[in-house]
Amino acid sequence: MITYIFKRILYMIPTLVLTSILVFTLIELPPGDYFESYVNELRAAGETVDPKLIEYLRNEYGFDKPIWERYFQWATGMLVGDFGYSFEYELPVSDVIGDRLFFTIIVTFFTIIFTWLIAFPIGIYSATHQYSWGDYGLTFLGLLGLAIPNFLLALILMFLANEFFGTSVGGLIDPEYIDQPLSWGKFVSVLEHLWIPVIVIGTSGTAAMIRRVRANLLDELRKPYVTTARAKGMPEFRGLMKYPFRMSLNFFIADIGGILPTVISGAEIVAIVLSLETTGPILIQALQSHDMYLAGSFLMLLGFLTVIGVLISDIALAILDPRIRLQGGVSR
Amino acid sequence: MSNSHYVNDKPFDPKSVEVLTPEQEAIYLAPQRQLIWWKFKRHKLAVASGIFLAIMYLMTIFAEFIAPYSVDAKNTDYVLAQPHDVHFFHEGEFIGPFVYDYDKSLDLENMVRVYTPNKDKIIKLEFFCSGHPYKFWGLIEADNHLMCADIDQPVFLLGSDTLGHDMLSRIVYGARISLTIGLVGVTISFALGIIIGGLAGYYGGWVDLVAQRLIEVVQSLPTLPLWLTLVAIMPANWSQITVYFAITIILGLVDWTGLARAVRSKLFSLREEDYVLAARLMGASTKRIIGLHLIPGFMSHLIASATITIPTMILGETALSFLGLGLRAPAVSWGILLENARDINVVALTPWLIYPVIPVILIVLAFNFFGDGLRDAADPYG
Numbered sequence: 001m002i003t004y005i006f007k008r009i010l011y012m013i014p015t016l017v018l019t020s021i022l023v024f025t026l027i028e029l030p031p032g033d034y035f036e037s038y039v040n041e042l043r044a045a046g047e048t049v050d051p052k053l054i055e056y057l058r059n060e061y062g063f064d065k066p067i068w069e070r071y072f073q074w075a076t077g078m079l080v081g082d083f084g085y086s087f088e089y090e091l092p093v094s095d096v097i098g099d100r101l102f103f104t105i106i107v108t109f110f111t112i113i114f115t116w117l118i119a120f121p122i123g124i125y126s127a128t129h130q131y132s133w134g135d136y137g138l139t140f141l142g143l144l145g146l147a148i149p150n151f152l153l154a155l156i157l158m159f160l161a162n163e164f165f166g167t168s169v170g171g172l173i174d175p176e177y178i179d180q181p182l183s184w185g186k187f188v189s190v191l192e193h194l195w196i197p198v199i200v201i202g203t204s205g206t207a208a209m210i211r212r213v214r215a216n217l218l219d220e221l222r223k224p225y226v227t228t229a230r231a232k233g234m235p236e237f238r239g240l241m242k243y244p245f246r247m248s249l250n251f252f253i254a255d256i257g258g259i260l261p262t263v264i265s266g267a268e269i270v271a272i273v274l275s276l277e278t279t280g281p282i283l284i285q286a287l288q289s290h291d292m293y294l295a296g297s298f299l300m301l302l303g304f305l306t307v308i309g310v311l312i313s314d315i316a317l318a319i320l321d322p323r324i325r326l327q328g329g330v331s332r
Numbered sequence: 333m334s335n336s337h338y339v340n341d342k343p344f345d346p347k348s349v350e351v352l353t354p355e356q357e358a359i360y361l362a363p364q365r366q367l368i369w370w371k372f373k374r375h376k377l378a379v380a381s382g383i384f385l386a387i388m389y390l391m392t393i394f395a396e397f398i399a400p401y402s403v404d405a406k407n408t409d410y411v412l413a414q415p416h417d418v419h420f421f422h423e424g425e426f427i428g429p430f431v432y433d434y435d436k437s438l439d440l441e442n443m444v445r446v447y448t449p450n451k452d453k454i455i456k457l458e459f460f461c462s463g464h465p466y467k468f469w470g471l472i473e474a475d476n477h478l479m480c481a482d483i484d485q486p487v488f489l490l491g492s493d494t495l496g497h498d499m500l501s502r503i504v505y506g507a508r509i510s511l512t513i514g515l516v517g518v519t520i521s522f523a524l525g526i527i528i529g530g531l532a533g534y535y536g537g538w539v540d541l542v543a544q545r546l547i548e549v550v551q552s553l554p555t556l557p558l559w560l561t562l563v564a565i566m567p568a569n570w571s572q573i574t575v576y577f578a579i580t581i582i583l584g585l586v587d588w589t590g591l592a593r594a595v596r597s598k599l600f601s602l603r604e605e606d607y608v609l610a611a612r613l614m615g616a617s618t619k620r621i622i623g624l625h626l627i628p629g630f631m632s633h634l635i636a637s638a639t640i641t642i643p644t645m646i647l648g649e650t651a652l653s654f655l656g657l658g659l660r661a662p663a664v665s666w667g668i669l670l671e672n673a674r675d676i677n678v679v680a681l682t683p684w685l686i687y688p689v690i691p692v693i694l695i696v697l698a699f700n701f702f703g704d705g706l707r708d709a710a711d712p713y714g
Contacts, residue, residue: 149654260554
């Protein structure tokens with residue numbers, strides 16, 4: 001088991017290195033840099049800019065060095081927790097995104113739980129009542145959630161919440177808690193505001209999840225051992241839960257890594273519509289103003305989160321399923 | 333000793349045991365394409381979705397004819413007018429489809445224009461008539477419309493937007509970008525998926541290892557932030573057409589991993605089949621085996637799974653345009669139209685501005701059902 005985990009962690013290294021190279025190339029691709037857009041902005045405002053100052057800043061931040069040297073600096077910096085410097089905020093990147101990343105993780109976590117709570121019962125029902133009206137109806141509902149663009153559902157829910165509950169839903173916490181240290185009150189306030197983004201992001205993921213629960217469970221239910229159990233008089237519910245359900249759980253855990261990017265994607269766009277203090281809005285802003293270290297470190301962290309998610313799901317799978325553990329192979 | 337076996341002298345007829353009726357023979361001898369079609373036909377919802385999609389794509393071809401107004405026709409006197417109701421009877425008398433003209437007034441308290449139907453002014457709806465002149469595909473001059481109405485006395489069946497454009501016409505024109513962007517994007521991701529997945533399956537070894545890591549990396553980055561980054565690096569001075577193709581490439585670049593993975597694993601499993609061994613023993617080259625024997629074997633599967641990714645791309649374009657990234661006005665797509673609906677007040681005061689979402693939902697549903705049907709039919713022997 002230990003060797004398996006060790007191997008899996010070793011596998012992560014090339015993936016992360018490749019990811020960092022990809023991300024760095026992406027943020028280096030746009031012509032110009034932050035200082036150029038900064039100068040343009042100042043000029044547009046009618047101010048004069050001393051070219052020496054710009055030259056100094058470029059020097060200071062190492063923009064005169066060759067690209068591979070900057071990549072190396074950035075990548076090795078991240079290893080020790082230094083994510084670079086945000087020009088726009090004039091703060092280290094980790095200070096800008098720390099809180100926001102935390103909120104993103106919270107939203108993501110609850111969304112996944114929500115997706116499971118919805119998709120599981122529906123998937124089981126659909127599989128045991130294949131081709132019934134209930135099956136069609138529920139599957140259709142799930143598909144509808146997939147088809148309605150996230151941002152629009154967010155808008156409509158925001159409107160309804162305003163209309164019927166009178167809560168302002170912009171943001172993730174009440175204004176009074178902003179910049180306050182973590183406390184119980186803050187936590188509760190976050191929970192109060194959390195349900196809209198969670199529902200909105202969750203609905204788009206449930207359809208796919210329902211489909212997969214249903215397909216996997218159906219595969220299991222067709223196997224002879226289920227018939228045997230039934231013939232021997234095992235109660236229907238127990239016969240469902242004891243083996244077929246547990247078998248279909250496997251894919252489910254394997255899926256954790258797969259749904260993370262989707263959920264984070266959904267979270268980003270919903271965050272922009274609802275003006276949540278998660279990572280979405282800041283990323284767009286950073287991209288638009290060439291605040292490259294902020295944008296790059298962001299993408300990198302999101303990628304890192306996913307890789308960790310995959311790792312956790314693989315380890316959980318290995319614990320649950322001895323076949324995978326003994327093979328020592330990578331699941332999925 | 334003589335042979336005690338019974339020997340029948342009659343000529344051997346292999347079909348004597350089981351005589352096939354002409355219908356059965358048709359089934360057994362049907363080519364794969366025919367079988368797929370038969371199986372697909374049984375999935376009623378998928379067929380209906382296919383027909384719906386065909387109609388929608390026909391609409392993108394004849395948008396100029398179907399839309400009552402040309403794409404930039406506007407009447408600034410009728411800004412944010414609510415949809416006209418279509419009536420058939422006026423004071424108990426049947427006069428065919430018509431709408432009541434609006435009386436305009438200003439609500440100074442809320443600072444909005446108010447449009448009230450005037451029961452005396454009737455605008456009859458005409459069909460297949462000459463109306464707003466346009467250039468079909470920018471080439472042929474014409475003025476035929478499915479339904480026409482004068483822009484000076486406008487008929488807004490789906491209301492008008494903040495500039496006095498007819499929403500119905502804009503939605504019809506918007507389909508051109510929204511519907512084609514998914515197709516082009518899928519073509520790109522399809523090509524990438526087959527090439528990279530094929531290389532990995534063909535060469536194996538370190539090529540496979542690199543390809544797999546690459547797939548893992550692209551999959552581990554959340555789609556939307558990746559799209560945003562790619563869109564943000566596009567120079568701002570690109571023309572609409574360049575941006576359009578850039579976006580399709582971006583959508584395709586992010587999406588190919590699933591297909592590549594499917595191609596690779598299919599190649600690996602099919603390589604062990606007996607017919608491949610037979611082909612190899614007969615001296616066929618690996619290239620020929622892959623191109624002629626393996627890829628056609630799972631092409632139908634690939635097409636089916638590609639169909640299912642089209643809606644993701646359509647939703648992706650919508651989301652990007654909604655955020656004001658990617659394509660921008662004056663281009664017209666459903667996402668760009670929805671950009672007007674970014675404000676919560678829109679939902680409350682002018683709900684018709686979010687109507688472009690309805691075709692988005694219908695198209696995504698239709699593609700899902702259609703893709704499901706295709707996937708079931710892709711393996712007609714199962």
